[in-house]
Every structure is written in C-alpha cells, then in structure tokens.
Amino acid sequence: MRQRHPLVLLSALLLLTAFSFLVSFSSGSANLGISTVLSQLFGQEPGLQQQILFELRIPRSLAGFVTGALLALSGVLMQVLLRNPLADPYILGISGGAAVAALAAILLGASAVWISNAAFAGALLSILIVFGLARGDSTWSSTRLLLTGVVVSAGWGALINILLTTSANNSVYSMLFWLMGDLSQSRVGWISASILLGGLSLMLWQARALNVLARGDLQAAALGVEVSRLKLQLYVCTSVLTACAVTIAGSIGFVGLVIPHMLRLLGARDHRLLIPAAVLLGGSFLMLADSLARSIVAPLQLPVGVVTAIIGVPVFLLILRRTRSGRE
C-alpha cells in the first residue's frame, strides 16, 4: 500500500495541476481555446490574445495557484498543530485581523497595494496577539491555543461588523468582495512564492515528526520529537502562510479545510505525502474554482470564495458522511 500510493498520487496531482493551468489560462470573458493557449505559450504570435494571456490570465492563474497552495498547506499544518481535523487556516483569527485592517484601509480609500499591506499587517498583529496570550507557561497546549484563537477571532468578527454597518454603500461593496475572497486584483511576486517554497521545505523536513506529533504531545516527546520547538515552527509557519494567502486574495474559505481531508481520504495521511499533495491539489482546486468564477456569469465575475464554498460545502459534507460510515 505505502509503496504504491505516493508516486501514483503525486503524478496524478501533477497532471491535474498542468491541466488546471491550461483551463485557467483559457477561461474568462475573452474566449481563448486550449489550442490557442498552447500556440501562444509555445509560438508567441504578438497581438491581443498574447496580451490577454501574459498580462491578465497567467498572473491571475499563478496568484490562484499560490493562494490555494498556501491555504491547503496551512490547513494541513493547523490541523496537526491543534490536533483537530476540523481546524482551518482561519481558526486562530489571522484572517479576522487581516480583514479588519483591510476593511479599514478600504474605508480610508486606500489603493489596492495599501489594502494588501494593511491586510498583512493586520494578520501579523493577530498572530502576535494570539501567540502572546496563548503561550502562557510555554507548554503550548493545543486547547489553550484553540480557545485563544477562537475568542480573538470572535473579537475581529465584531470589529468587521462595526466597519460594515458604519461604512458608505460603495465601500461596503468592495469590503464584501474582500471578505468573500477574490482573485481579480491579485498578483503574486517573489515574496509569496518564496514564503510558499520556504514553508513547504521546512515542513517536508519535519514531515515525519508531524506524523508522530499527530499521536499527541507526550507520545511525540517520548518518540524523540522536540515538541515545543516543533509546535512553535508549526505556529509560525501556518500563520505566515495564511497571512500571505489573505494578503493576496482576501479570506477564501474551504480550501484549507477541504483539501487536506480529500487527500486523507485518498490515502495520503503520511505528512511526507500529504504536504506536497496539498500544495498541488490546493493550487489546482483554487485555479479551477476561479476559472468557474469568471466564466459562469461572464462578463461578470463572482468572488472566487463563493465558488470554493459552493463546491466545498457539499464535498465536505459528503466526506464527513463517508468517514463516519467508514468508522462504523
């Protein structure tokens, strides 16, 4: 079982990723068929199609892939950190902090760049608050971390509602788009790509220790894992990945929750396999969802967070049913 699965699953996911990129390049208001995309990618005839592809589609697809990958990886890590399969990247209030800062920036009429910067600063602030409050006696209890995060998150939720109810109509529209998660303004640079690669490498290195940590803190320590150090790495890593994702695209839901579960159901419970698989599947899933978001009601665009939720909710409920019947 273990010898067959890893390569089969990873190769299938690599193919899916390549396919998703092609679909994502070709979908949108202007119809570029896959053959057009391929001839533009490899032939490069100057013109409007090339401009659309290289200036709009490719940057947006990359943003979608990186964001989805960040969220799915962060979800995997958050679930081990809290030893709770229902945890998602936003559970510790990182997206709440980012949202409050981003909404405040929108209210002040800031430009897109400053909204992103504000979101990142808000996420960092939230990370520091939860870290400071939850650390307590340096034992890093998962329950304490979870409770602190959930409470801080609720606080941000209240602030978000205050901002929404006291703002003018036109800014509320932008705020809602931000809150639902939207890739239309998103671009990724070297920073987000490096954060993704850095987090991926660090956690691949620790992947076997994560398998042990999933069995509980004491058991992990008895099997030679430096639990406090590993949990600190996990916390910092998952926080920075999430902060980076919400900075790119707002708070897109369900990717961080559903992708790790889908993969576990496909047999990838070993973190050495789960971590790279989550990056590929998370990235592909968000690109495909974004392709749908900009083509089902074209030329209008839906916020991609709505599409991920519409796909994510039934898939997640189905998974939950299947796992429950599997246990009985």
Next chain:
Amino acid sequence: MNASPLLLETRALRLEVAGRVLCESLSLQLQAGECLGVLGQNGTGKTTLLHTLARLRPAHGGEILLQGQSLNAWSRKALATRVGMLFQSSSDEMPASVEETVLLGRHPHLPDWQWEGAQDHALALAALEDVGLQAMAQREVVSLSGGERQRLALAMLLAQQPLLYLLDEPGNHLDIAFQVSTLQLLCARLPTQGAAVCMATHDINLAARFCTRILLLHPQGEPLLGSAQEILTPAILSEAYGCRIGVASAGTRQVFFAE
C-alpha cells in the same frame, strides 16, 4: 550480585505536583534485565515518576542518570532510542492505519529525510505479530477496540526498541490472557536486549508475577523500595493502600485481594 550494567539511577529525586510533594528523596538503581514494579494508591505519583524518568516533565530536585549520564544531557532523539514509554491513553483524533502507527516507533532511529527501510518494516511487522495484530495492519486505528489500541501502543513501543521500557498501567483494557502473555514476552527479552522494565500498575498480582523489585509509593511519607518478597506482604500493602489486604496461596503463587 551480578555484572549487569547500571541502566538508570536516581539520586535524591524530588517529585512535586502542583506544589504537593510526592516524594522528598528517591534513590534507586535499575540494572539491565530487571523488572521494577511501581505500586501505590491513586495520586501517589506513579505516573509522575514515569514521566519524570522519561523527561516528559522536570524533576523538582535531585538527579537522574541514564547509562551514567545526566538525563538532561541527552538529546531528545538519542533519549528516545533508549527510553520508551507506554502511556495510559492515546490520542487517535488524526486518522492513521495500524501499520503507519506502529512504524512511528522507528522515528527516533531514523535520520532526517530518510524513509523507513526494509529493516524498519520488518521490525514493525514483528512487533505487530508479537501483540497479535498482524492481521489488522491495514485497519484504521479508530476502528480498533480499546484492548487492540493498547496492544498497538505496545507494538509501537516494541518497534522503538528502547533499553528502558516505562509502562504505565500495561494491563489497561487487556484481557487476562494478553496481560500475562505481553509481559511474559517483554520480560523474556530483557536479558538479551540488555533492557529493563519499570511498570506502574494497580494490579498487585501482575506486579507479584513479573516484578523482581517493587517501589511502593505512600500517600504520606517516603516510598519503600525492596525485593518483591520484602514489600508484597499483607501488612505493608494494607498500610500503603489504606485498606485490609489479604493473601491466599494458589500452588506456587500468592494471590492478593482486598478484604
């Protein structure tokens, strides 16, 4: 008495839980091949002692030496290749198969970035056979019964191949046949592995059957350490447990019971 190497030594060890002193000054030595039983009422610090010996919590005074070297001087990973622990309970929130779980026992022996090799798989399989779970290797941990999970935890410990086996209530959830057969299997291997067992239990009869020496913890006062014959007497046990404990002979064995 013999030339067995000294595996573990505590010098004037002081244990506290939440400000309450469990023992002031415990000095004990454990040699390879020995099986030490830790007995005592609820809350006298059996688990605390085992966790302290595994460096899962700090001692409040005194010193612990493993193979002559201070416990704190070992790296966590090197320590785990020598000291292994069977816990009273396990967390099974995250999905895993029986085989994946037992392989975790090999973690401290493997360098970073390295996958389990053929030898690790062989050891894991042998450990599953030892506890009678070989047919369930592909099962999900959550689908196991309490006793099967306890046997799985034991298999993980066997795959870890430590020198010091710290067992916290090894008989938990196990039927009487498995209680005896697993401890028999473990104790039979101690001399060849150069290993020792330290087990905390509520089952005086289990301790009487397998332990060469007994550490009896008292709710007040200092613990008693001695050979099984010295400590396991109705008078001493009755005082330590605060209830009258009788003994009956059954063939060559003695059976303890609360009156």
